[in-house]
Amino acid sequence: MMNLWTLFIPELYCLLMAVVFFGLAMSASPNPRRDYFAALFMAGVGVVVALACVRLEGTLFFEAYRVDLFSQVFKVMLAMGFFLVVCLCTELNGIEERHHPEFYLFLSTCTLAMMMLVSSVELLTIYVALELSSYSLYILVPLRRGDGIDVEAGIKYLMVGACASAVMLFGLSYIFGVTHTTYLVEIVQVLPSVIGTPAAIVGLLLMLCGFFFKLAVFPFHFWAPDVYQGAANQVTAYIATASKVAAVAIIMRVVALSGGNSKYLVDVLVTLSIASMTLGNLVAIVQKDMKRLLAYSSISHAGYVLIGILSMSASGYASAIFYALAYLVMNLCCFLVVVKVAHDGSDLKIAQLAGLHRRSPLLAMALMLAVFGLAGIPPTIGFTGKFLVFAAAMEKGYVTLVIIAMINATISLYYYILVVKAAYLMESDEELPGLPVSIPTKVLTVVLVTVMVVFGVFPHHLLEVARAAARALM
Amino acid sequence: MEFANFPYLSTILFSCVVGLLVILVIPAERKMLIKWVSLVFSGIPMVLSIYLFFAYDKAQGGLQFVEKVLWVDSMGIYYFNAADGFNLPMLMLTGIVLFTGVLTMWELELRVKEFFAFTFLLVAGVFGVFMSMDLFFIFVWYDVSLFPMYPLIAIWGSTRKEYGAMKLTIYLLAGSALILPAILYLFVNSGLNTFDIVALMQPGVFTPFQQKFAFILLYLGFGILAGVWPFHTWSPVGHVAAPTSVSMIHAGVLMKLGAFGVLRVAIFLCPEGWQYWAQLMAVLATCGIVYGAFVGLAQTDLKYVIGYSSVSHMGIVGLGLATVTVDGLNGAVFQMFAHGVMTALLFSSVGYIYEKTHTKMIPELGGMSKIMPVASGYFILAALAGIGVPCLASFWAELLVFISAFKTYPVRGALAICALVVGALFMLRVVQRTFYGEKNEQFEHLPDLTFVPGIPRMILAAVIVLFGLFPSVMLDVIQVASVPFINGLP
Numbered sequence: 001m002m003n004l005w006t007l008f009i010p011e012l013y014c015l016l017m018a019v020v021f022f023g024l025a026m027s028a029s030p031n032p033r034r035d036y037f038a039a040l041f042m043a044g045v046g047v048v049v050a051l052a053c054v055r056l057e058g059t060l061f062f063e064a065y066r067v068d069l070f071s072q073v074f075k076v077m078l079a080m081g082f083f084l085v086v087c088l089c090t091e092l093n094g095i096e097e098r099h100h101p102e103f104y105l106f107l108s109t110c111t112l113a114m115m116m117l118v119s120s121v122e123l124l125t126i127y128v129a130l131e132l133s134s135y136s137l138y139i140l141v142p143l144r145r146g147d148g149i150d151v152e153a154g155i156k157y158l159m160v161g162a163c164a165s166a167v168m169l170f171g172l173s174y175i176f177g178v179t180h181t182t183y184l185v186e187i188v189q190v191l192p193s194v195i196g197t198p199a200a201i202v203g204l205l206l207m208l209c210g211f212f213f214k215l216a217v218f219p220f221h222f223w224a225p226d227v228y229q230g231a232a233n234q235v236t237a238y239i240a241t242a243s244k245v246a247a248v249a250i251i252m253r254v255v256a257l258s259g260g261n262s263k264y265l266v267d268v269l270v271t272l273s274i275a276s277m278t279l280g281n282l283v284a285i286v287q288k289d290m291k292r293l294l295a296y297s298s299i300s301h302a303g304y305v306l307i308g309i310l311s312m313s314a315s316g317y318a319s320a321i322f323y324a325l326a327y328l329v330m331n332l333c334c335f336l337v338v339v340k341v342a343h344d345g346s347d348l349k350i351a352q353l354a355g356l357h358r359r360s361p362l363l364a365m366a367l368m369l370a371v372f373g374l375a376g377i378p379p380t381i382g383f384t385g386k387f388l389v390f391a392a393a394m395e396k397g398y399v400t401l402v403i404i405a406m407i408n409a410t411i412s413l414y415y416y417i418l419v420v421k422a423a424y425l426m427e428s429d430e431e432l433p434g435l436p437v438s439i440p441t442k443v444l445t446v447v448l449v450t451v452m453v454v455f456g457v458f459p460h461h462l463l464e465v466a467r468a469a470a471r472a473l474m
Numbered sequence: 475m476e477f478a479n480f481p482y483l484s485t486i487l488f489s490c491v492v493g494l495l496v497i498l499v500i501p502a503e504r505k506m507l508i509k510w511v512s513l514v515f516s517g518i519p520m521v522l523s524i525y526l527f528f529a530y531d532k533a534q535g536g537l538q539f540v541e542k543v544l545w546v547d548s549m550g551i552y553y554f555n556a557a558d559g560f561n562l563p564m565l566m567l568t569g570i571v572l573f574t575g576v577l578t579m580w581e582l583e584l585r586v587k588e589f590f591a592f593t594f595l596l597v598a599g600v601f602g603v604f605m606s607m608d609l610f611f612i613f614v615w616y617d618v619s620l621f622p623m624y625p626l627i628a629i630w631g632s633t634r635k636e637y638g639a640m641k642l643t644i645y646l647l648a649g650s651a652l653i654l655p656a657i658l659y660l661f662v663n664s665g666l667n668t669f670d671i672v673a674l675m676q677p678g679v680f681t682p683f684q685q686k687f688a689f690i691l692l693y694l695g696f697g698i699l700a701g702v703w704p705f706h707t708w709s710p711v712g713h714v715a716a717p718t719s720v721s722m723i724h725a726g727v728l729m730k731l732g733a734f735g736v737l738r739v740a741i742f743l744c745p746e747g748w749q750y751w752a753q754l755m756a757v758l759a760t761c762g763i764v765y766g767a768f769v770g771l772a773q774t775d776l777k778y779v780i781g782y783s784s785v786s787h788m789g790i791v792g793l794g795l796a797t798v799t800v801d802g803l804n805g806a807v808f809q810m811f812a813h814g815v816m817t818a819l820l821f822s823s824v825g826y827i828y829e830k831t832h833t834k835m836i837p838e839l840g841g842m843s844k845i846m847p848v849a850s851g852y853f854i855l856a857a858l859a860g861i862g863v864p865c866l867a868s869f870w871a872e873l874l875v876f877i878s879a880f881k882t883y884p885v886r887g888a889l890a891i892c893a894l895v896v897g898a899l900f901m902l903r904v905v906q907r908t909f910y911g912e913k914n915e916q917f918e919h920l921p922d923l924t925f926v927p928g929i930p931r932m933i934l935a936a937v938i939v940l941f942g943l944f945p946s947v948m949l950d951v952i953q954v955a956s957v958p959f960i961n962g963l964p
Contacts, residue, residue, distance in 0.1 A: 357588070361502070377621050377647075378614040387610075387654070391549070394658040402658065406651035413647050417624055417640060425628050425636070460546050467548065 094232030094345030153230020164213035171206025192259030277303030550668030559955025638715030652695035689747025699732030710781030718825025762789030805874030841913025
């Protein structure tokens with residue numbers, strides 16, 4: 001029995017963190033420093049734990065829960081995302097001090113839920129894990145100290161999320177009706193033979209809606225801009241990174257169910273992918289707020305990831321995994337700059353980046369590399385990710401899709417350049433003081449920049465891991 | 475030959491990368507130190523690229539100084555650098571223009587550190603494209619060379635710099651949006667699972683249809699950067715907006731990157747596509763030559779004049795490539811080199827005049843040869859080279875292209891030759907109105923170019939004259955690559 005529980009260690013560790021912060025939340029006097037260091041330490045250990053468990057394999061809970069390389073790689077990414085978001089919390093001014101333990105508590109439960117999500121191979125387990133992560137975020141979004149925009153964002157998130165999960169449950173019932181089982185292993189044997197029937201394809205698509213909501217794929221993207229803007233910067237950073245990575249993982253699991261021979265599913269995914277890319281990129285052009293811009297950029301990136309997934313080949317899934325990691329790192333780098341420049345916890349207008357190259361050359365450089373990475377310019381990890389995704393799609397003969405995606409990448413370049421322009425060219429009207437960057441932040445920035453460049457130039461090892469994970473998935 | 479295995483090409487490349495990293499760690503206040511570091515790290519590539527040009531064994535031919543390392547196993551990506559008759563002149567050109575460009579910006583005071591850092595990034599990309607024999611790396615280096623243009627123009631430029639910078643970046647990256655699908659299309663359809671150009675260019679790898687489809691994407695994609703009409707509009711705007719050394723690198727080297735991409739990727743991999751689309755290439759090239767010359771006539775800004783003459787001259791490169799003959803190829807590659815050096819000298823001279831007078835409008839200048847005889851002399855020399863005066867490098871290049879074009883496409887060839895006369899007319903008009911005639915009293919006290927700031931111009935002028943007097947030095951090297959290539963065509 002002991003042996004089986006070791007498979008569950010990363011999740012148990014997250015649960016432990018949640019319990020610790022539940023205890024801290026009980027204490028009478030707020031102590032932000034204590035909370036921060038406790039979170040930092042525990043999240044750091046969490047990464048180590050997830051890394052240590054990366055080689056485990058097995059199943060748990062009556063086969064409803066599978067631990068394999070695919071799930072473990074994503075757990076490492078989630079733990080890393082969590083840790084890096086906690087690293088950004090040195091000045092957690094967006095949230096009232098007495099709520100800090102709760103903030104960390106719900107981040108922990110959300111990470112726990114997402115870890116469960118990437119391992120679940122049974123429909124109800126998937127649903128429970130998804131809801132746990134959503135509910136944690138429903139609470140985190142309106143936690144922000146402020147003028148009501150956070151509440152608006154929170155309500156919007158809850159409404160859209162509830163609708164999406166209702167639609168998803170409806171889809172689950174169809175799948176169950178068609179296949180008479182809730183286990184993915186059994187579904188995968190039955191479904192490819194009935195994938196031509198309307199009930200199966202509708203069920204699968206409705207089920208995907210719940211995950212598309214998480215990933216903010218068109219037409220489930222409406223929450224993204226408002227929630228990004230309304231939530232505290234650190235919460236947004238979490239939603240934009242860890243949450244997206246988990247969504248990519250589960251979409252891959254579900255799409256892999258179809259066995260790769262459903263033309264309808266591919267057509268629908270192609271349509272959604274093109275719509276997401278185009279809409280996200282075009283609307284991002286007019287944004288003035290940095291977080292809203294990143295929200296629309298995330299919608300377009302959801303489209304790029306879908307290209308990898310809809311290729312439904314080993315290289316396609318591998319490229320999507322690589323892309324998810326690349327996206328995690330680049331976006332965290334952007335949010336690092338957002339958090340540091342808007343250190344009072346307010347929203348960051350793009351115009352407020354003016355003079356950043358003088359105030360902090362390091363942050364300006366990190367921002368430039370991150371947004372050029374998001375635009376897919378080499379030698380960054382973002383380019384390598386796009387390259388792999390497009391190569392996988394091309395292998396399947398989707399020439400038009402790749403050309404449309406590349407045109408989209410060119411459009412996106414315009415607004416990314418506007419960000420660089422603000423940071424490098426604009427000078428602010430009043431004389432702003434230099435932006436002091438502490439040593440740990442400097443180290444973090446340098447590490448993120450190095451990761452972006454080094455894995456962009458030497459993708460070999462990371463790609464091998466992604467390929468192995470994709471093989472585990474299939 | 476004891477240095478035969480020394481990685482010369484990587485040393486050239488990494489000299490730029492190391493230069494970039496060294497500059498990044500120097501504090502921004504140490505401006506002189508940064509400039510000297512830049513000079514050293516730009517000197518190494520220049521010396522090595524000139525050495526390679528002369529050390530290349532013409533009797534043996536083929537690819538030499540080969541460096542090949544497997545990079546990504548599962549996709550067959552190689553770090554594969556090699557030199558042949560086509561890229562050696564380009565490497566030498568880049569080396570010379572980089573070095574003289576750094577010298578030209580010696581007086582720079584604004585954000586020195588960032589300027590040279592971006593310059594090295596740009597040039598690393600340029601060297602990478604020229605020396606790489608792997609499709610993946612060519613694309614990577616190509617994009618690396620494009621995006622530093624935005625900050626370089628937008629921060630240090632002049633005249634509508636933000637508009638020019640944005641237009642240029644979007645245009646060029648739109649080009650790469652066509653190139654990447656084409657590269658992936660070739661990669662997937664070859665069935666060889668490799669990005670190695672030498673493996674992919676074997677006959678029979680691609681069907682004629684695949685070649686035609688990929689060629690047109692690649693031609694348009696790279697052609698945007700080569701200033702192919704009607705996709706050239708970013709080029710004069712960008713040239714005008716850019717600071718002097720960036721204009722030099724940009725017009726001198728970066729536009730050649732586009733033409734070289736057409737040669738190395740499109741023509742090498744899709745020779746049948748090349749023959750199929752040659753007619754179209756010739757039409758667009760002729761349009762570019764004629765259009766550039768006529769629009770240039772109407773300009774009053776010196777930099778716009780050079781910008782449009784570049785469009786016209788790059789049209790000559792395109793026309794040479796479109797002839798599908800040995801002479802045409804020789805002429806095109808020679809013209810890339812000659813035009814690069816010549817434009818660099820033109821921008822360098824205008825840069826000096828602009829720095830002193832703060833204007834580059836032709837009507838406001840006048841009689842400059844009496845005020846600044848030396849600076850004017852360099853401009854006039856380069857302008858004469860552009861017109862195609864014998865004994866200067868461009869003459870031979872243009873001669874070769876026009877002879878072969880006249881044979882292959884008599885009407886288009888004749889049109890292009892007429893346009894050249896118009897081009898000569900407009901250049902001479904510019905020279906006459908700017909450097910002769912009434913001098914502007916306001917500028918009379920301004921100093922002329924002295925010896926030390928004159929060094930970069932001297933180097934460029936010497937190269938123009940040298941290859942004008944001894945064209946065979948250049949042509950012999952290009953021949954080694956072009957003759958077997960044309961003979962090997964299906």
